[in-house]
Amino acid sequence: MDIFFLHQRGRAFMCLEISLLAAFTVSPTIGGFIVQTRPWPVTVWWTLAPIGLAMILVVAVLEETSFPRGENSGIYPSRPTSFFKNRIVTFLPGMKVVPTPSRRSVVCSPLIRKQLELIPRQLNAYVAPLKIGIAPISIFAGLYAFVAVGFTILVGIISPIPLQTPELYGGYGFSALQNALCTPP
Numbered sequence: 001m002d003i004f005f006l007h008q009r010g011r012a013f014m015c016l017e018i019s020l021l022a023a024f025t026v027s028p029t030i031g032g033f034i035v036q037t038r039p040w041p042v043t044v045w046w047t048l049a050p051i052g053l054a055m056i057l058v059v060a061v062l063e064e065t066s067f068p069r070g071e072n073s074g075i076y077p078s079r080p081t082s083f084f085k086n087r088i089v090t091f092l093p094g095m096k097v098v099p100t101p102s103r104r105s106v107v108c109s110p111l112i113r114k115q116l117e118l119i120p121r122q123l124n125a126y127v128a129p130l131k132i133g134i135a136p137i138s139i140f141a142g143l144y145a146f147v148a149v150g151f152t153i154l155v156g157i158i159s160p161i162p163l164q165t166p167e168l169y170g171g172y173g174f175s176a177l178q179n180a181l182c183t184p185p
Contacts, residue, residue, distance in 0.1 A: 064079065159182070
């Protein structure tokens with residue numbers, strides 16, 4: 001949650017959701033086009049090209065926000081102005097773009113400490129996940145993800161059954177290519 005400014009989080013989650021939903025529909029569709037003319041392992045290996053493109057885009061575009069989060073966040077080191085030096089300090093291991101956190105801040109931040117004081121320490125490890133799970137926002141977000149992702153996967157799994165079943169058995173007898181052409185939007 002701390003990667004983005006508060007006003008950017010909705011846009012970031014929307015991009016994540018669209019990319020996940022697109023992956024569930026676009027990947028099998030492209031696989032249907034490929035498997036019609038190539039051996040089946042090619043349907044697995046074609047995904048390396050989009051993954052490589054994503055890696056290049058992340059390295060080329062992603063920036064460290066250097067946004068101090070909280071009162072004890074520390075002083076951020078200055079970032080290099082050169083593009084390549086900035087990429088090196090941002091993506092290679094080390095603490096060159098963010099302040100080194102203290103051990104105490106890693107173990108127990110002030111916000112978490114306030115929440116933990118509400119329940120006895122012995123029960124905290126067992127009760128905290130349950131409290132998060134039954135929180136209304138967790139339930140609503142889970143239901144949304146369940147419906148959005150579940151429906152997309154369900155359509156992708158169920159549609160080939162009647163489409164590719166031979167006509168003799170009550171289906172339409174589509175090939176993998178024809179099924180890919182009928183992928184629902």
